[in-house]
Amino acid sequence: MKITTSSDWRDGLPFGTPVLVSEVMPGEPTRCASCPSDAPVLERTDLWAVKHPHPKNPAGFVRFYCLEHRPEPAREPESVARPGDAPRARRAPAARAATARTPRPTPSADRPRAVCPTCFVEVPSTGICGMCGERVG
Structure with a gap:
């Protein structure tokens, strides 16, 4: 419905x-x-x-x-800076940002796939075409 x-x-x-x-x-x-x-x-x-x-x-x-059962009005979210509030100290940048990040492996969908030059089909990871049997290297 x-x-x-x-x-x-x-x-x-x-x-x-x-x-x-x-x-x-x-x-x-x-x-x-x-x-x-x-x-x-x-x-x-x-x-x-x-x-x-x-x-x-x-x-x-x-x-x-x-009036007796009326729910309280929804409160508005508190504002970030109120008049009279002292400004908060900012945190220093994290030290780990300076360390070198290791690259993630490329997802399998983004990797280039081997294609058989004879049949033009995708070759499995064994490197042998499933249609004609040719080895693709």
Whole structure:
């Protein structure tokens, strides 16, 4: 089964960031996804929409949460340099970079292959053509 995407109000939501439901989608009162099923319905001004990633659908899925069950907003990655932080000392280049590196053997796909001059087929490592028996050296 292939999941196809369609364009709707959920596309504009960022992943992991709570947004008031009344700001993104008008509608009837509904329940929190984490509250028990017998909990009263809540107005959309009291609910938060959170878009979660889905393992098989890149568009993700959206759930509504009350203030009590609302997940914490996704944190932004820390910046490399913050104002007031002291600059870190740079590490010296590694000493092993100066040592000579031994060349890797050429992968077998890149090595030139011997070809029989009579049959124009590739010769195995034995050096004897499998078609005509000629020795290729």
